[in-house]
Amino acid sequence: MTNFRFALGAAVMLGVASGAALAAGDLSRQTPIEVTVDLGSPGKHEFAPKQLKFETGKLYKLILRNSSNDPHYFTSHAFSQMVFTRKAQVTQQQNGKTVTLAEFKGAIREIEVYPGQSAEWWLVPIAAGRASDLRCDIKTSDGKTHAELGMTGEIVIE
Numbered sequence: 001m002t003n004f005r006f007a008l009g010a011a012v013m014l015g016v017a018s019g020a021a022l023a024a025g026d027l028s029r030q031t032p033i034e035v036t037v038d039l040g041s042p043g044k045h046e047f048a049p050k051q052l053k054f055e056t057g058k059l060y061k062l063i064l065r066n067s068s069n070d071p072h073y074f075t076s077h078a079f080s081q082m083v084f085t086r087k088a089q090v091t092q093q094q095n096g097k098t099v100t101l102a103e104f105k106g107a108i109r110e111i112e113v114y115p116g117q118s119a120e121w122w123l124v125p126i127a128a129g130r131a132s133d134l135r136c137d138i139k140t141s142d143g144k145t146h147a148e149l150g151m152t153g154e155i156v157i158e
Helices: 002-024 077-081
Strands: 033-041 044-048 051-054 060-065 072-075 083-094 097-104 110-113 118-125 129-135 152-157
Touching: 033 051, 033 072, 060 110, 072 129, 077 083, 077 129, 077 152, 110 118
Parallel strands: 033 060, 051 152
Antiparallel strands: 033 044, 060 118, 072 110, 083 097, 083 118, 129 152
């Protein structure tokens, strides 16, 4: 009987340990790593930071914040091919709290954020590489794109 109890206890502990190992890979239980990108600022067309770094297999909440007076795109076709999108959300500050106004699922290649607004892109990088095509293609009144005015960047996934 003692051997049975020992075996039962060992089996329970093994089950708990393997369950914990499985939970570590469960993206619904991971706390997202927050990365904030400022899309322009008053009078400037730029991404800040200009270079973003991610690691494969980790859940990220990429916060795209536009404090400028112009709408801006966050566009990178290469990056969109290297990530799994869990969701993208339109958010707004109301009474000091972030409120989700809309949520999108599926492949995302480009997000436009209006002046004074933010969006969140929840993603998991699935392939390592470098995306050098981060840009904003919105045109100014003189016909130049924000990218031509310096709003370009790079994304590195390790």
